[in-house]
Amino acid sequence: MTKMTGAVAIIKSLKLNGVDTVFGLPGGQLDHLFDAMYHEGDDIRLIHSRHEQGVAYMAYGYAKSTGKVGVYTVVPGPGLLNSTGALCTAWGNYSPVLCISGQIASTGIGKGYGDLHEIDDQLGMISNITKWQSPINHPSDAPEVIAESFKQLTTGCPQPVAIEMPMDMMGLETEVGLIPAVVHDKKPVDRDLIESAVSILKHAKKPMIVVGSGALECSELVLEIAKRLQAPVMACRSGKGIVSSEHYLSANFPMGHRLWGEADAVLAIGTRLHWPLVMWGTDDEQKIIRVDIDAKQITRITVPEVGIVGDSGVVLDVMKQLIEQDNHQATSREAELTELKSAVDAEIREKVGPQMAYLDVIREELPRDGIFVDEVTQTGFVSWYGFPVYKPRQHISAGYQGTLGYGYATALGVMAGNMDKRVIQISGDGGFMFNVQELSTAVQYKLPLVTIVFNDGRFTNVQRQQKEWFDGRIICSDLHNPDFVKLAESFGAAGYLATDPESMRTAIQKAFAQDGPAIIEVKLNEFFPAPWPFLMMPQNRKEVCK
Structure with a gap:
């Protein structure tokens, strides 16, 4: 146990979890927090903006492009509200963004006195665009709340988390026990479901793969499976680059539309599959296999033939092993897909x-x-x-x-x-x-x-x-x-x-x-x-x- 302020406890805990960059805009309820960052010197790179929306979007861009947690801090009430456009963007794009909001003094919370920037239950107000929310009511609570924040940010669906701390608690000095960072194990997956999925894919004549942001960390596995199955891999936005655009198995959105019409099996990895299902449709001749860390996504629009809840990397690793067991290798579709890619590109350039x-x-x-x-x-x-x-x-x-x-x-x-x-x-x-x-x-x-x-x-x-x-x-x-x-x-x-x-x-x-x-x-x-x-x-x- 070491004596420190609530603000220092937050910053020390962030550092223990690997944070070296914070985007923030100072204000009255954050004075102690910014002072704590000042004392960290070059260990914490602090970038401030000219509007709260700016720092929140910066945290989103940082997280989306690096895969690391993007951290931003703003004053409560209108400051937090100014950042919510970016927060809902991070929510919709499965990005690990940590919002640290200031709060009025603990003695005024819930009283409705009209303190500066006061909004009743501001964490409840943003609960629909954050995965987890928590107040830090005392400096000694800060390490545990930060630890749980990073657990929420780095396990399951990587969506935003919001925490707040009253300004007087940020300045209060007391005994605090810091908590080291913890690497959380990935949950085991259902091997029987994966075997069922592999059986469908091996017997398919025209398989295809659709990828979203849930497959960003397992691009090599995606490509290896795609090669074995000779399954083109379609991405629209977040999934782009999982398979290089130069590879003949890479399919952009309009090419994917043409492939979808004839695909008898679809392996959807970490994607909502929204546009294909809602606009293009599906039928009994097309067997859909869904892999997603978010169980809600798997049956949100239709019930797939096989739905596997789990980390994409873990699932695909097992899937690859099963596909390779009998040295399965589909006939090359390189000529067919290269011709289709060229035709679609020509049509795009024409229009x-x-x-x-x-x-x-x-x-x-x-x-x-x-x-x-x-x-x-x-x-x-x-x-x-x-x-x-x-x-x-x-x-x-x-x-x-x-x-x-x-x-x-x-x-x-x-x-x-x-x-x-x-x-x-x-x-x-x-x-x-x-x-x-x-x-x-x-x-x-x-x-x-x-x-x-x-x-x-x-x-x-x-x-x-x-x-x-x-x-x-x-x-x-x-x-x-x-x-x-x-x-x-x-x-x-x-x-x-x-x-x-x-x-x-x-x-x-x-x-x-x-x-x-x-x-x-x-x-x-x-x-x-x-x-x-x-x-x-x-x-x-x-x-x-x-």
Whole structure:
């Protein structure tokens, strides 16, 4: 037991669990916590933002790109509420983000006095977007709460956790017993179910695999099984790179749609399987096997032929052994799948060529180990199926939450967690302005993020729908924008102007040649073609959801 304040107990406990980076925005209820971080010196890298949404998205980007826990801290009440857009993005994307919120003095909690930032039961308020929540009511409780937080963050579904501590308890000094970090064993899996799944896959004529974020840590196993079965592997967003886009067994979303229509067995690993089941359908001729750490996902839409609850790595390791027992090797489908991949790529380029021209340049200039962060924008939508990546965690997105404006701050967190890599983030002019203030953070902390802002002066998706669905009644979709180059320069960042893919290439090269953050404004006059034909694809099996 050692005498320390509640704030010090929190920070010491974070360090014991391997945390070396915290994203935070200071305020009255966090004074003791920030002072505790000050005393840790270089052991804790503290990055502060200009808005609570910023630090929460940075923690999300850090977690999503590294696989480690992303930690952020904000004041209670409105500060916590400002961060919840990012928190629900982390929730929807199975990302281990730890929110540490301040709290009013313990003597005022639940009294309704109207203390600064007071909201009654703020942890209850965010319980639907966090996996676990707990107050820290006394300094001596801090180690146990932090230990349980990391257990929740690193076992089962890796979703956000939120904790809070009253400001007076953060400052209270008392005896505290720190708890060392614990590595938790993975739960055993049902071998009989895996044997049933393997039997189906071995006898399938046209198997396919669908992967999501639940398979990020077992890419080698996925590829080995795919090779044995000659099963193409489809990914949309989070699963991209689990099998390299260059491999003939890798299938993007539109290619996956065509394969789904003829697949007689589907192995779905760590994915909601939402779009295939809801939009494309399934039937009795297609046997679906689901592997997921989240038991709720397995039967949420339909009941699969086989449902296996467990860590994907553990399940796939057993599955690989069983497939190899009799030296099973399916006939190569390389020629067939290579031809299909080429045909789909040609169709994509024909229909969304303008977006692909920009994405091609980004891919050519971004190193192979670089990370691409998209945004809810026209080029971002096309990137889901048109931007190749080669390893897991090289394409970061907001997933199904579609949180417009998430991209820039998220990419700063990606950059902070991957300072040895190049990071390019794309935004539309609408989404970029949601967190434009974080240019200050990028400059202050020398985060060499390159951001490309496609400026067409409109919320393009909204305006397209107004033209096509509402007889051209345009309302609130035209935008008045700053000069983004001058805006970047006013913050002390580099700014470049581009008007086409090749001038953007030159700008990227210049941005990489300097050592700070950069903004590349791409001036657009054209109305990009709709990306949706390759996302909202028609039903090709029996309807599941009406």
